[in-house]
Amino acid sequence: MALIKSQPATLLEVMEHHIQFTENGIAVFDAEDRFIFHNQAFDCIFGLDASAMEGWTQDDWLTWMYVHRGGVNIEWDSLESWLAYVHSVSRSKPFRRFETDLMDGRWLLVSEQTYPSGHLVLHFADITLQKKTEMELKEAIAKIEHIAQTDELTNLPNRRHILSRFHEELLRAARYKHEFCFGILDIDHFKLVNDKYGHPAGDEVLRHFSKFLRDHLRSQDIVGRVGGEEFAILFPETKLDDALLVLSRINETLRKERLGQIAPDFSYSFSGGLVSSEPDLMEDCTLLMAKADKALYQAKNGGRNRVLRYQDDSLISIP
Numbered sequence: 001m002a003l004i005k006s007q008p009a010t011l012l013e014v015m016e017h018h019i020q021f022t023e024n025g026i027a028v029f030d031a032e033d034r035f036i037f038h039n040q041a042f043d044c045i046f047g048l049d050a051s052a053m054e055g056w057t058q059d060d061w062l063t064w065m066y067v068h069r070g071g072v073n074i075e076w077d078s079l080e081s082w083l084a085y086v087h088s089v090s091r092s093k094p095f096r097r098f099e100t101d102l103m104d105g106r107w108l109l110v111s112e113q114t115y116p117s118g119h120l121v122l123h124f125a126d127i128t129l130q131k132k133t134e135m136e137l138k139e140a141i142a143k144i145e146h147i148a149q150t151d152e153l154t155n156l157p158n159r160r161h162i163l164s165r166f167h168e169e170l171l172r173a174a175r176y177k178h179e180f181c182f183g184i185l186d187i188d189h190f191k192l193v194n195d196k197y198g199h200p201a202g203d204e205v206l207r208h209f210s211k212f213l214r215d216h217l218r219s220q221d222i223v224g225r226v227g228g229e230e231f232a233i234l235f236p237e238t239k240l241d242d243a244l245l246v247l248s249r250i251n252e253t254l255r256k257e258r259l260g261q262i263a264p265d266f267s268y269s270f271s272g273g274l275v276s277s278e279p280d281l282m283e284d285c286t287l288l289m290a291k292a293d294k295a296l297y298q299a300k301n302g303g304r305n306r307v308l309r310y311q312d313d314s315l316i317s318i319p
């Protein structure tokens with residue numbers, strides 16, 4: 001270990017002083033990976049007793065951390081695999097940089113420089129604050145994204161999100177020549193629910209319908225709220241007949257549901273319009289939505305409580 005004068009006079013002494021007392025950890029190894037220098041900050045970061053490290057190699061330090069569960073947060077389940085990993089990456093390039101977390105939650109930016117002489121220098125900078133800010137920022141962005149894509153009342157994807165998924169699905173279906181279906185569902189006589197039982201009861205019905213759809217659709221089907229009492233469903237890689245069967249089953253099951261919290265024996269129904277994409281046609285979201293809307297309009301006009309499919313300009317009903 002270098003002997004440091006308390007009052008550095010020359011440039012070399014100033015640099016020695018700096019390296020010894022900087023807040024960043026520094027360790028230098030020879031070509032055989034033996035410690036030839038480690039500063040005060042290095043000992044402090046890893047909770048090491050410098051006097052007990054005489055003759056240590058890098059492996060002794062790594063083993064000490066693994067055995068004492070101190071320093072680096074090691075996620076390997078055996079010392080051998082952890083050492084094998086470090087050996088595979090250490091000295092693999094003249095300069096490497098990586099981030100690592102410590103057992104006490106701090107984060108370090110580690111720079112490793114290997115010299116042609118075989119000397120290796122490790123430099124450790126505490127980036128805990130920066131990492132914390134980065135994580136908080138990531139969380140905040142995820143939260144904002146969720147808010148921007150989610151309908152507050154029902155917690156389903158909102159119109160903007162469902163349209164963007166619709167667009168993605170359309171491109172995917174065209175690329176892989178898959179069929180997919182798009183449906184628009186609308187609760188029947190919803191205005192009457194609000195008028196008779198009040199707006200909060202209407203909200204309760206919207207939440208119920210959202211959960212009901214989510215519970216009765218496959219996990220890969222995407223359902224969202226696109227307007228007041230209007231919902232959209234994307235059925236990826238689904239044939240029109242299959243999507244019709246699903247909606248028919250949902251329609252029947254909903255008929256048996258009773259929402260006692262609104263009124264004894266309260267029940268409601270929905271109407272729907274369904275359309276399938278033709279992979280060979282360059283259709284766009286607007287056109288498909290218009291077709292589904294047209295089928296929905298016909299379902300409403302035909303007496304409600306039914307789903308109609310739009311196909312070759314003919315409308316075929318399911319009960």
Ligand SMILES: Nc1nc2c(ncn2[C@@H]2O[C@H](COP(=O)(O)OP(=O)(O)OP(=O)(O)O)[C@@H](O)[C@H]2O)c(=O)[nH]1
Pocket residue numbers: 153186187188189190191192194198199200201202203206227228229300304
């Ligand atoms: N409670 C509640 N009501 C809403 C919400 N958004 C829209 N509405 C109401 O939904 C009702 C929709 O009424 P209409 O478009 O006439 O449709 P409807 O009464 O369902 O009739 P049909 O669709 O023809 O069967 C309106 O009264 C809106 O005020 C909401 O978030 N909560």
